[in-house]
Amino acid sequence: MSSSTITPWVVGNWKMNPMQADAFQLIEEFKQLLQQQEIPSERCHIGVAPTLIALTNIQAQLKDANRTIFTVAQDLSKVSGTGAYTGEVSAELLRDSQIAFVLIGHSERRELFGDDAETVKAKLHNALNADLKVIYCVGESLEQREQGVAEQVVLQQICDIASVVKTEQWQNIVIAYEPIWAIGTGKTASPADAQAMHVKIREGLKQITTWGANIAILYGGSVKAENAVELAACPDINGALVGGASLNAQSFYQIASAFAQK
Structure with missing residues (x-):
């Protein structure tokens, strides 16, 4: 499978937003946009x-959408199972609630x-062993x-998890490259810079796992409707992890539509 044949992913990370009534309205507006002009599931995976x-x-609100939209947890505990861990939510509890992505x-x-790195490895180990799919x-x-x-730092973060990922579990991982300096700042890595890093990530993945050519690599960092088409045109960018723009139904729809045309 070449990078060009990987089905893109567009995932909205709402972070600590919004209030419940606004969240309900946001999902309803997004479902209506999909009703007006469908984005086929085989063209783009979508998650929030x-x-x-x-x-x-x-x-529950997404169940009557006209296509699958995945619900993604923003984080989980480094502790597995159940027990006396106030404030924590384990991989197993997410799985029990039919949440399949984190x-x-x-x-x-x-x-x-x-x-x-050790905390991240523990979380990833727990998630994969509970059969969750991970956006890392x-x-x-x-x-x-x-x-x-930059390349050394990013590739080391991927190498950090290699020891806890079993061979067959790599197929349950999506990578999201987010230059920290571009998150929530309005700054975006140029498409050329993002593409160059995605190529290096792909090369690194291929050295680590036989699944390396199949893993989707998303770009995050101030992705907006205005730059989505240009980012989607990059051959090794397989989708987007979207922050603030995912809190606007129209913007999020436009971003997903851009990658569905890839």
């Missing part, structure tokens, strides 16, 4: 990652909440890019 308290409500390693979790986030800071070590 709501807040934890909204996960099952959003999942984000792991987002830079905000790494930078603001102390998710180091990697990316460099502005300082690291300016120092010329």
Whole structure:
């Protein structure tokens, strides 16, 4: 399978947004847009990652959409199973609620909440062993890019997880490349810069796993309707992890539509 034949993914990461009534309206507006002009599932996978308290409500609301829209957890616990772990939600609890996808390693979790490499590995191990599919986030800071070590940092983040991923589990992983300096800043890596990093990630994946040619690699970092077409045109960008623009139904639809044309 070549990169050009990988079905794109467009996933909206809502982060700590919005209020419940606004979330309900957002999903209804997005479903209406899909009714007016369908984006076929075989052309683009679509997912939304709501807040934890909204996960099952959003999942239920999406059931009558005219196509599959996946519900994605934004994070999970480094502890597996059940037990006396106040405030934690394990991979098994997500699976029990029919949540099949989870984000792991987002830079905000790494930078603001102390998710180091060992924590990220534990979370990913738990997710895969509970048969969850993982969107694994990697990316460099502005300082690291300016120092010329961006590729080294990103490839190391991928190598970090190799020891806990079984051969057959790589097919359950999607990579999301998000340059940290472009998240929520309005700055976006140029399509050429993003494409170049995606090529390096693909090369790294091929060295680690026989599934390397099949894994979708998404771009994140101020993806908007205005730049989606240009990003989608890059041969090694297999979709987008969308932040703020996913909180607007029209913008999110336009981004998904752009990648569906890929």
